[in-house]
Amino acid sequence: MDWDKLRIFHAVADAGSLTHAGDVLHLSQSAVSRQIRALEESLGTTLFHRHARGLILTEQGELLFDATSSMARKLETTSARIRDSEEHVFGELKVTTTVGFGTLWLVPRLSKLYSRYPDLKIDLLLEERVLDLPMREADVAIRMKEPQQSDLVRRRLLNIRMQLFATRAYLDAAGVPDRVEDLSPHRLICQQPSTPQVSAGAVLSHMLLSHNVSSTLMVNNYFGVLQAVLAGVGIGVLPDYLTADFPDLIRVLPDIESVEVPVFLAFPEELRQSRRVTAFRDFVLEEIQTYRRKQVESDAIRETVD
Known part of the structure; x- marks a missing residue:
């Protein structure tokens, strides 16, 4: 009609x-x-x-x-x-990010976002595959590299590195390695270098595995690596953004780390005026600032303990 x-x-x-x-x-x-x-x-x-x-x-x-x-x-x-909607944020927002960042950093903070915008509906897609934002496979992406499409609004959130961590209980029992060669008697927990992940993490894991590590645990995402480290299974390769939320993690071999990895938030140009996207972007930026303050405090405590 x-x-x-x-x-x-x-x-x-x-x-x-x-x-x-x-x-x-x-x-x-x-x-x-x-x-x-x-x-x-x-x-x-x-x-x-x-x-x-x-x-x-x-x-x-x-x-x-x-x-x-x-x-x-x-x-x-x-x-x-x-x-x-100029004042009220509601409706569905499709967000994509990696399994590690999504489960370990973003999800634990979402209750604050929902308390601020109770009518918001988030569809969170956790995968290593880079979704096509211009084709609207997602509305917002948080990725571990700068997006290449020219028609995206992008914002660098922070830079991260992959480092080695263990619990105090594990190190007290198994000893603290002083050199990368000392990893041989320890159990290394990491992602298999051939699995989809940030290339910096794969390069670091590959280098560590080349030092005749006697025992390993391979997990296909950082959430599993973290759980194994917290359980005292061994020394794990983890992103440094965990240090603020898990202050009991002990940095192992401080001179060993990956190259710097940029973390970007991006969304299509046509969503620039979207209240949902703006609310989510501003929330993430606020949480990044809080995280940075906590990270500085956590690092200061570790230096005092050491």
């Missing part, structure tokens, strides 16, 4: 008069009449009974008026919500 004809029909049915509907629509009576006749012809039915006192809906006209009334109410509600 022609939406414009339906709009005119609804105005005529609501006013009960072609003239009055024309005044509301700023159309002549003849123009309104032509549109109604065209709609009736397209539907193959009569929508109004015409008499001297005005127009009365036929049974078929009442059915159509019920439908257009429902549409009008939904449009009015939607219009109000769009106006309110």
